[in-house]
Amino acid sequence: MRKIILSLSLCLSVAVAVAQEQPATNSYLPVAGDYALGVDATPFLKYAGNFFSQSGSNSAPEFKGFRGQGIYGKYFLKDNRAIRAKLLLDMYTKSYKQSVPNDEAISATPDATTIDTKKEGTTAVGLSVGYEFRRGHGRVQGFWGGELALGLGSASDTYEYGNPMTAANANPTTTFGSSSTRVLESKGGLSFTGGLRGFVGVEYFIANQVSLGGEFTLGLDAFIRGQSEVTTQEVVNGEVREATVRARDMSDVASTFGLKTVTSGNIFLMFYF
Helix, strand or coil, X not given: CHHHHHHHHHHHHHHHHHHHHXXXXXXXXXCCCCEEEEEECHHHHHHXXXXXXXXXXXXXXXXXXXXXXXXXEEEEEECCEEEEEEEEEEEEEEEEEEEEECCCCCCCCCCCEEEEEEXXXXXXXXXXXXXXXXXXXXXXXXEEEEEXXXXXXXXXXXXXXXXXXXXXXXXXXXXXXXCCEEEEEEECCCEEEEEEEXXXXXXXXXXXXXXXXXXXXXXXXXXXXXXXXXXXXXXXXXXXXXXXXXXXXXXXXXXXXXXXXXXXXXXXXXXXX
């Protein structure tokens, strides 16, 4: 019995000595050479909050491509330094259709109809690239740095009419706008955004190389919007003519420039590997 106790004591002493010789590590923290990929966590937090509040209208978060949600990426040059990027894509087309009387066939078939179509298109692309420093203790990590952000955006509406406009039918039945002068296409001015920003934030590692975080930014931001453009169609002197007019509206901001603090990226969820 005494030999067994002595053997167990010796094994325990060796294990403790080996453990003391090995440096303490935080396996849940990123190190040099690691990559990170993340998304905005707001949809998940809203879902969780509604779930615990027993909201009857709660539904699981959905990802529709990149629409409205940022994708985050990082690469660690050192344990406490990283280059980072964020990509935002918001591209979609919506179609609306409306039945209208068919001008050509209505005399023979009173209930004859055709289709007017309206298509709304939106494109928004944003990209930011920055350099990040990190510092912290345990699961709580602070970070700060600077980044350059650029973005482009545009929007347009196009119309397709079931009843063609002709010299014989200068006022065709239509759903959208005046029948004698109708819009074929409406384009919003191309917008450009740019910013040079500093950021500061906090991450908390909820599991091995998985974190939740948020950040604030302070920087110079600029915004420029081009002129809108409208193409119309009408009959003039017996001929169908199209005209394109470029204009500005006081309700649309033409440009801005300023220094401000803004929340950036909402709360994000990051995965490190």
